[in-house]
Amino acid sequence: xxxxxxxxxxxxxxxxxxxxxxxxxxxxxxxxxxxxxxxxxxxxxxxxxxxxxxxxxxxxxxxxxxxxxxxxxxxxxxxxxxxxxxxxxxxxxxxxxxxxxxxxxxxxxxxxxxxxxxxxxxxxxxxxxxxxxxxxxxxxxxxxxxxxxxxxxxxxxxxxxxxxxxxxxxxxxxxxxxxxxxxxxxxxxxxxxxxxxxxxxxxxxxxxxxxxxxxxxxxxxxxxxxxxxxxxxxxxxxxxxxxxxxxxxxxxxxxxxxxxxxxxxxxxxxxxxxxxxxxxxxxxxxxxxxxxxxxxxxxxxxxxxxxxxxxxxxxxxxxxxxxxxxxxxxxxxxxxxxxxxxxxxxxxxxxxxxxxxxxxxxxxxxxxxxxxxxxxxxxxxxxxxxxxxxxxxxxxxxxxxxxxxxxxxxxxxxxxxxxxxxxxxxxxxxxxxxxxxxxxxxxxxxxxxxxxxxxxxxxxxxxxxxxxxxxxxxxxxxxxxxxxxxxxxxxxxxxxxxxxxxxxxxx
Amino acid sequence: xxxxxxxxxxxxxxxxxxxxxxxxxxxxxxxxxxxxxxxxxxxxxxxxxxxxxxxxxxxxxxxxxxxxxxxxxxxxxxxxxxxxxxxxxxxxxxxxxxxxxxxxxxxxxxxxxxxxxxxxxxxxxxxxxxxxxxxxxxxxxxxxxxxxxxxxxxxxxxxxxxxxxxxxxxxxxxxxxxxxxxxxxxxxxxxxxxxxxxxxxxxxxxxxxxxxxxxxxxxxxxxxxxxxxxxxxxxxxxxxxxxxxxxxxxxxxxxxxxxxxxxxxxxxxxxxxxxxxxxxxxxxxxxxxxxxxxxxxxxxxxxxxxxxxxxxxxxxxxxxxxxxxxxx
Amino acid sequence: xxxxxxxxxxxxxxxxxxxxxxxxxxxxxxxxxxxxxxxxxxxxxxxxxxxxxxxxxxxxxxxxxxxxxxxxxxxxxxxxxxxxxxxxxxxxxxxxxxxxxxxxxxxxxxxxxxxxxxxxxxxxxxxxxxxxxxxxxxxxxxxxxxxxxxxxxx
Numbered sequence: 010x011x012x013x014x015x016x017x018x019x020x021x022x023x024x025x026x027x028x029x030x031x032x033x034x035x036x037x038x039x040x041x042x043x044x045x046x047x048x049x050x051x052x053x054x055x056x057x058x059x060x061x062x063x064x065x066x067x068x069x070x071x072x073x074x075x076x077x078x079x080x081x082x083x084x085x086x087x088x089x090x091x092x093x094x095x096x097x098x099x100x101x102x103x104x105x106x107x108x109x110x111x112x113x114x115x116x117x118x119x120x121x122x123x124x125x126x127x128x129x130x131x132x133x134x135x136x137x138x139x140x141x142x143x144x145x146x147x148x149x150x151x152x153x154x155x156x157x158x159x160x161x162x163x164x165x166x167x168x169x170x171x172x173x174x175x176x177x178x179x180x181x182x183x184x185x186x187x188x189x190x191x192x193x194x195x196x197x198x199x200x201x202x203x204x205x206x207x208x209x210x211x212x213x214x215x216x217x218x219x220x221x222x223x224x225x226x227x228x229x230x231x232x233x234x235x236x237x238x239x240x241x242x243x244x245x246x247x248x249x250x251x252x253x254x255x256x257x258x259x260x261x262x263x264x265x266x267x268x269x270x271x272x273x274x275x276x277x278x279x280x281x282x283x284x285x286x287x288x289x290x291x292x293x294x295x296x297x298x299x300x301x302x303x304x305x306x307x308x309x310x311x312x313x314x315x316x317x318x319x320x321x322x323x324x325x326x327x328x329x330x331x332x333x334x335x336x337x338x339x340x341x342x343x344x345x346x347x348x349x350x351x352x353x354x355x356x357x358x359x360x361x362x363x364x365x366x367x368x369x370x371x372x373x374x375x376x377x378x379x380x381x382x383x384x385x386x387x388x389x390x391x392x393x394x395x396x397x398x399x400x401x402x403x404x405x406x407x408x409x410x411x412x413x414x415x416x417x418x419x420x421x422x423x424x425x426x427x428x429x430x431x432x433x434x435x436x437x438x439x440x441x442x443x444x445x446x447x448x449x450x451x452x453x454x455x456x457x458x459x460x461x462x463x464x465x466x467x468x469x470x471x472x473x474x475x476x477x478x479x480x481x482x483x484x485x486x487x488x489x490x491x492x493x494x495x496x497x498x499x500x501x502x503x504x505x506x507x508x509x510x511x512x513x514x515x516x
Numbered sequence: 517x518x519x520x521x522x523x524x525x526x527x528x529x530x531x532x533x534x535x536x537x538x539x540x541x542x543x544x545x546x547x548x549x550x551x552x553x554x555x556x557x558x559x560x561x562x563x564x565x566x567x568x569x570x571x572x573x574x575x576x577x578x579x580x581x582x583x584x585x586x587x588x589x590x591x592x593x594x595x596x597x598x599x600x601x602x603x604x605x606x607x608x609x610x611x612x613x614x615x616x617x618x619x620x621x622x623x624x625x626x627x628x629x630x631x632x633x634x635x636x637x638x639x640x641x642x643x644x645x646x647x648x649x650x651x652x653x654x655x656x657x658x659x660x661x662x663x664x665x666x667x668x669x670x671x672x673x674x675x676x677x678x679x680x681x682x683x684x685x686x687x688x689x690x691x692x693x694x695x696x697x698x699x700x701x702x703x704x705x706x707x708x709x710x711x712x713x714x715x716x717x718x719x720x721x722x723x724x725x726x727x728x729x730x731x732x733x734x735x736x737x738x739x740x741x742x743x744x745x746x747x748x749x750x751x752x753x754x755x756x757x758x759x760x761x762x763x764x765x766x767x768x769x770x771x772x773x774x775x776x777x778x779x780x781x782x783x784x785x786x787x788x789x790x791x792x793x794x795x796x797x798x799x800x801x802x803x804x805x806x807x808x809x810x811x812x813x814x815x816x817x818x819x820x821x822x823x824x825x826x827x828x829x830x831x832x833x834x835x836x837x838x839x840x841x842x843x844x
Numbered sequence: 845x846x847x848x849x850x851x852x853x854x855x856x857x858x859x860x861x862x863x864x865x866x867x868x869x870x871x872x873x874x875x876x877x878x879x880x881x882x883x884x885x886x887x888x889x890x891x892x893x894x895x896x897x898x899x900x901x902x903x904x905x906x907x908x909x910x911x912x913x914x915x916x917x918x919x920x921x922x923x924x925x926x927x928x929x930x931x932x933x934x935x936x937x938x939x940x941x942x943x944x945x946x947x948x949x950x951x952x953x954x955x956x957x958x959x960x961x962x963x964x965x966x967x968x969x970x971x972x973x974x975x976x977x978x979x980x981x982x983x984x985x986x987x988x989x990x991x992x993x994x995x996x997x998x
Contacts, residue, residue: 042981049988056564056591057987060577063800150717177897181855184890188862191886194595195869195879197704201595201630202879203865208606208631212592212599233924233958279713334732335713336565342709343565349728350570352807356732405955406974409948412932413978417988420557420590425936429929436925441851459882460706467703468677468719471875555989588989 013139020368024376028069033373036073037380040080041388047088047096048221048414051081055343059350067351068366072373074347075327078340079131079377082283082320083385086123087392090116090312092407094225096414097217098453099283099319101446102291104224105172106304106311113307117251117393122261122309123316124385130269130317131378134324137273138331139371142360146332149277154468155475157279158461159482161454163489168288171295172446173305176497179447186451187458189214196460209423216452218415218424219431223445225411226432231439232404251390257309264294264314272318276325279337281453283319283326288450290318324374331367333357551611551784555586558774559604559615561597566707567726567808568616568772571645574804579795583787596620596682598630601775605632609777611784619647619770620682622824626832627683635824638775640817641789644796645772645810649685650744650756651678652715652723652730655737662692662743662762665722669698678722679703679711683835684768685724688745688759690834691766715739727752728809745769766830771820789816848901855894863887927958940991948975 024030043054055074062070085100090107103123110119137145152160165187169179192203193213204210253261268290275289276282294314295304304311329335334356336342348355353366360367395403415428435445469475477483558576562568569591576587592600597618604615622634632638651662659665669676678700680686686702693700703720705711708729715723716738723730723739727750733739741756745768749758759766774792776785795801796814805812866887869880931954939947952971961967982988 039986042985046981049982049986052564053988054986056569056573056589059565059570060573063574063577063804150713153714153717153719177893177900181852181890181893181897184886184893185855185858187886188858188883188890191866191883194599196706197877197879200627200869200879201598202869202883206631208602211602211631212594229928230925233928234921329713333716335716336709337713339563339565342563342707345709346565346567346570349808350574350804354728354732357736357738358732401956401959401961402970404959405952405971408928408932408955409952409974409978412935413944413948413982413990416990417982417986419592420588420989421592422936422940429932429936433929441847443851455886462882463877464703464705466874466877467701469875470674470701471873473874554992590989 016364016368017139017372019364020370020372021376023068023365023369024072024372028066029072029369029373032065032069032073033076033377033380036076037080037377037384039073040077041084041381041384043077044081044084045087045096045388046084046414047094047225047410048217049417050097050217051077052340052343053417053419055340055347059343059347062347063350067348067353068369068373070347070351071344071353071366071370072377074344075370075374076377076380078344079320079323079374080381080384082131082323083124083127083381084388085319086312086316087120087388088407088410090119090123091392091396092225092228092403094228094407094411095220098220098281098449099287101220101224101284101449102171102287102315103312105291105446106306106308109305109307110309110312111396115253115257115307115309116396117389118253118257118309119312120389120392121252121386122257122313124382124389126261126265126268126313126317127320127385128378128382129265130272130321131324132375133266133269134273134276134321135371135374135378138324138328138374142328142332143357145277146329146335149279149329149337150333150335151481152278153479154461154464155479155482156485158458158465159476159485159489160278161280161458161461163485164285164288165450165454165458166489166493168292168450169447170496171288171292171450172444174442174444178443182443182445182447183451186448186453187455188451189219189448190216190452190455191459196456197463209426212423214427214452215418215424216449217418218427219452220445220449221411221415222428222431223435223438223448225407226428227435227439227445229404229408229411230432230436232400251393253309260309261313264290264310265317267293267297268314268317269321272321273325275318276322277328280457282322282338284453286318286322287315288446290314327374331355331359331370334359551787552583552585554612555588556583556611556788557588557590557613559590559592559600559613561592561594561600561616561618561621563593563707564591567728567810568618568645570808571772571805571810571812572616574801575644575792575795577795578798578801579791582791582794595624596684598624601634601638602631604775605637605777607777609780611776611780611788614641614774614776614788617773617775618682619684619768622770622828623684623831623835626835635821637778639778639780639785640821641774641776641785642792642817643771643773643813643815643820644792645805645812647685647726647768647770647772648744648746648750648811649680649688649724649726649768650730650750651688651742651759652712652725652733652739653721653742654715654718655740657721657740659742661757662759665742666692666696666698669700670696673699674701676722677701677703677720678724679705679714679720680724681705681708681711684770684831685745687768687831687834688724688743688764688766689722691759691764694834695764712739726809731809766834767827771815773817773820775817849898849905852894852898852901856891856898859887859891859894863891924958928955931955931958943992944990945972945975945979948978 043049043051054077085097086103089095089100089104090111093104093108095101095104107119165183169183170176192210195202201211271290272286275286291311294310298310300308326338326341329337330341336345412425415425418424476486560569560572573589576589580587592603598621600615601617601621607613624630659668678689689700708725711723711725712729714720730739741753743759744750744756745759747767866880866883870878871880871884872878931951935947935951949971952974953967956967983990
């Protein structure tokens with residue numbers, strides 16, 4: 010422990026140089042902007058800034074990029090809560106209860122819960138990183154294709170129902186998402202699939218474009234039709250509406266803590282850690298809460314948990330990168346590239362060989378996190394007041410944001426057209442009571458599941474029993490199947506029991 | 517009713533205006549003299565952060581100064597580079613859009629239906645880097661050389677697995693399979709890091725990748741290099757033999773090729789080439805490329821184009837074989 | 845629920861269509877799956893799911909709670925949405941030519957007009973300001989490429 014303090018102290022000492030401090034602020038600022046704006050994600054920004062980090066010192070550039078990486082997880086909930094328009098997939102879950110809270114006038118409370126939870130959970134993650142980086146990373150290595158398949162398949166089964174509604178419909182939406190995810194190049198041979206000979210489908214369908222369409226554009230269409238009867242407008246914001254009540258503070262604590270732990274662990278594993286962690290946290294909070302029926306109607310646990318989880322997951326993603334030099338996601342791969350450009354090669358010996366870089370980085374994480382909190386808390390007041398802007402102006406601004414944000418994903422107009430199409434689809438789905446979150450889940454996990462399945466089959470020469478021969482995948486698969494089968498059976502039984510007892514069929 | 521009638525008028529007016537406006541610049545820019553006078557786009561067929569992507573970004577940044585306009589690097593990942601290349605074949609040959617042509621996209625036509633002809637649909641401007649591969653195993657693996665791998669493989673057909681990011685880089689071991697009549701299992705993987713993760717995590721037995729991917733694991737003694745698939749031994753690993761020395765006459769070294777759609781005016785290509793070469797030669801770029809462990813000689817597109825058909829013939833023969841090993 | 849039968853029939857059709865497309869790709873074998881492997885399995889699972897949905901919705905037809913506040917979606921009511929979509933479509937088509945600033949200002953003004961804004965001064969100022977701020981944020985701060993407009997050689 011003493012060693013830890015010593016290292017951290019050295020790290021903090023190293024971080025308080027003018028160059029590094031500027032990098033922390035710049036990175037955090039840009040990260041917050043990136044997070045709030047829909048579509049525009051850290052990957053586009055970091056990719057563009059990569060060559061510029063060359064001219065900064067080795068650690069300075071990294072600090073800035075890390076600031077963007079973490080900052081982006083803070084702001085994402087803003088549009089999600091205020092307008093039910095998640096700007097990226099990791100904010101989809103927050104929109105469920107977050108927007109309900111906004112409708113009840115508790116937007117400020119939701120935003121604050123999000124910011125505080127993000128801050129606390131990230132710190133939890135940093136502590137995990139500082140203490141257990143190497144052993145955790147080594148454990149994460151034990152997850153191979155069969156485990157990823159078990160996780161993604163199990164995840165789809167269990168998490169499909171997370172946003173409520175009919176189980177069958179949700180599963181159907183997951184199916185649609187999975188099918189959409191197969192469009193483009195197949196993960197094995199790279200052959201073109203389901204592209205119907207059209208070049209714009211060859212690169213696949215970007216799920217962020219789909220989600221901006223399903224949530225953002227669909228809402229705009231709904232508003233255009235509903236006239237002013239759409240979303241309730243806030244006329245007066247009282248100061249106490251900006252912050253959570255004592256009761257709400259109390260309710261936040263456990264979900265933040267659970268979200269931090271779950272998020273960190275999920276982030277350790279390969280795959281879209283931030284997104285997955287939000288779904289898992291929400292499912293968990295709904296599972297353990299005594300206020301289960303409030304979920305979907307503005308339960309603050311449904312905001313605090315997922316928002317904490319996605320920040321902790323971002324930290325978790327850093328662990329394999331820094332401890333072993335193995336990036337498990339596209340974003341961390343870019344950070345790896347930035348390091349290599351500077352001649353720093355992260356690998357299993359990185360922490361031991363370059364403590365000057367590692368501990369300064371970790372110190373910058375803590376500092377940046379604090380800066381982010383300081384940026385984001387006042388934003389809460391600002392953002393909550395955004396709700397007072399007349400719909401006429403607001404809708405136009407949001408429409409423009411959707412277009413620009415989607416374009417900035419890949420500098421490709423194809424994505425914008427996709428967003429439009431899915432805007433119409435999203436509106437139709439709304440009319441027929443089909444929920445969007447499971448669709449996004451399917452699109453995100455489908456390709457992962459396919460790749461993992463195919464790699465496992467190749468590796469074991471088609472032996473399906475191999476999934477049960479390995480401890481981790483066996484446990485996960487069995488648990489997932491058990492839950493997936495048990496839950497509807499339970500619901501069916503209680504429905505029958507309810508009918509017998511009540512005697513009168515309702516509806 | 518009056519309001520919706522007005523709406524229709526407005527909509528029609530705007531649509532007509534838009535149509536007119538879209539046509540105007542076609543004529544306005546037809547007579548433009550100076551090239552380039554707006555940003556140039558370079559499409560990279562891999563995800564951001566990879567070796568190719570970073571190399572392109574740093575060279576582009578240095579070349580910007582020569583050209584006087586920004587160079588926007590855009591990622592179009594998919595299919596080992598084929599998606600990006602397909603898109604490139606379809607863009608306007610005005611010199612404002614370029615792309616990276618990779619070995620995988622050159623070989624793709626033998627394996628499945630693609631929408632381009634790698635030789636006819638593109639101008640190859642230059643080659644500015646080379647993909648070099650090595651065959652890696654865990655340091656505690658029971659085989660110390662390719663010979664031992666073949667022996668073990670013969671006793672357990674199909675059990676030994678190897679991963680790589682493209683069929684081209686996998687050709688090294690596929691050649692061994694074919695020549696020595698041994699069956700290994702190839703697992704396609706998404707990135708160089710996934711190859712190493714899988715190897716170190718004990719999910720595959722071998723990995724084929726670029727030198728930068730294995731370097732940290734060499735230092736931490738987690739991995740070792742069994743052989744290299746290049747014409748010569750690697751400078752920093754003088755004890756590791758090349759596949760050629762071991763009797764397998766295969767070379768999977770590919771070029772990073774800067775390409776443009778066919779029929780792009782030659783003078784514009786010359787301007788781009790000159791700027792790219794200057795950017796490539798800039799000291800800070802050389803420094804970064806060295807740190808990425810990227811072997812980066814510079815050559816003209818014409819030279820590579822001439823040499824490729826022969827190389828590809830070997831690949832074609834190997835790739836068109838069925839999965840079962842067949843002696844040469 | 846309203847329209848359940850209709851929507852589930854649609855889903856079944858989508859599933860069948862998908863399966864037909866997927867069957868055109870090589871399925872491979874269990875130890876050697878190919879491009880068609882996963883899509884075919886996913887397609888079959890989806891068709892089964894949507895058929896179940898169809899059966900359930902047919903069974904509970906007329907039994908659900910009716911949607912009280914839903915008015916009929918006539919073309920007249922949909923018209924503002926069509927305008928909005930049309931505006932966005934034109935914006936996408938035009939933006940590379942006239943540049944982001946001009947196209948976006950125009951689009952915002954149009955959208956606000958659709959929603960009933962009649963104060964031209966406020967509309968223009970807000971639209972231009974928003975476009976300017978977004979341009980600044982995305983291009984200047986984030987260095988994300990934005991179409992500048994071929995008319996001005998941007």
